[in-house]
Amino acid sequence: MFTFEGYFQSLADSLQICLLKAGGVRDQSNQLIFPIHTKGARDESFAKICDEDDPQVELDSGWNFQSADYFRHTTAELLGNCVLFADRIPSTVHIIDRLASVLLKDINVVCVAAQQSSGKGRSGNVWESPLGCAMFSFPLVIPLATRLGQALTFVQHLVATACVLAVRNTPGYQDVDLRIKWPNDILTSDKVKVGGILVTSSIMNQTAYCNVGVGFNISNTKPTICLNELIGKVSSTSNAFSIERFIGRTLSELEKLLREFAVSGETTFLPLYLKYWLHMNQQVNIRQVNENPEVKSQDFAGKIIGLDKFGFLLVRLESGELWSVQSDGNRFDMMANLLLLQRIS
Incomplete structure (x- = not known):
């Protein structure tokens, strides 16, 4: 019988990175690294983790990942159906690097961190990772014979567009000032950075294994500006975004974009992408x-x-x-x- 607990235990053993105990992934000293949250829990040992009435795990950062909030705001059927939450790790990208090649096909993990000590940016840059920033990574497996597999550069553009649509496709938030800077940043119209995307990939057996990392300022006013500040500039009545809401909405929008791209390629996607970018005729x-x-x-x-x-x-x-x-x-x-x-x- 398949169980998440048994599955992640076997992964932990094979990768020699962690042990799974009592509702989460723990290190060798039994310190909690990842609470695990799953949608439609598949066995009793994980059902309590998704229960809205169940107390969340108290962690050093003071921020607790609210699984009910996340799953309430995602319509994705595949992306992010299992959440690994870490209080503080070097990088979510690093965790996905270790897990992506051995994950079961129907388990689409997203790794979320409250804080990162070595967040990665493009060209080896370090992404500052204060509390209040949505920091998450997830794998994408793309056969090279598909439309997207023939144009893998579009992955970062699809993710950037999903980040913008996560907010601007939400009723009441259409005018929030989020734009796309080539190749992988989210800025305001005044060219202030709000978020960034990092995509790395490897190819094996005619398949691209992509590791997608996103850092997006949600409630942290430093080092630049954050999403909730931008929301406040256009509406005094719209509710602030939570990190869980943003991640859930982003993965939902991305899954829709991936499905559309699989059918029509760049023909349908480009007009949408160009609607939000900063560079036309520049x-x-x-x-x-x-x-x-x-x-x-x-x-x-x-x-x-x-x-x-x-x-x-x-x-x-x-x-x-x-x-x-x-x-x-x-x-x-x-x-x-x-x-x-x-x-x-």
Whole structure:
């Protein structure tokens, strides 16, 4: 008979990372690492974890993951059907890295942390992880023969769009100022960062295994601005978002986008994505930076006109030539309207 407890115990043993006891994942010293929350609990030992009347686990951060709030705000049938919650860990991305390749196909874990000590950002940057920030990671398994498998760059664009829609598709929150910055950030119209996405992937047996990490400021007013501040600017009556609500809504929107992309690819998705991004017809200077310091950089002027069919940034130069710009290794400085391209000679 399948049980979550037995399954995660076997995972813990094989990965040598934790033990599962008494309603959660614990380390070798029996300290609670992950309370586990499951939708429609599959055995009695986990049913009490989903019970709205059951007291939540008290943790050092002072924030307790409210499973009832999370499951009330998600309509996803697959994504995030099992939640691993950690009070403080180095990174949720690291946990998914350890688990993703060995998880059963129908168990779609999302790992949530109250705090991270080594949150990961793009290009090796560290994502600051204060309390009040939604920090979560989850795996996506994508066959290469599918539409998305042929254009994996779109994964980060789909996730960014889902983050925006999680708020702006909620009645009463349509005017909240959230926009998309290429390739993987959520900003305000004033170019203040609210959140970011990190997607890493590996390919094995004609399948892409993606690890998606999201950091999004919900109630923390530092280091920049947070979602609930933005909500307060457009409505004095709308309720603040909880972290659980945001994560549940994001995974719900993402699951819908993934299903639509599987049918129609970028044709249906791009108009929605471009509706919320910051760059249409933006004039930019493009600088090709050579890794060889003896080779002089080259500068070009151009205009951003969208994304191509692979999800790369599409730029039209003054000469009329079209360039597709990959996100890997390249950087966009919006304050200077400067697109930096790494070129290897």
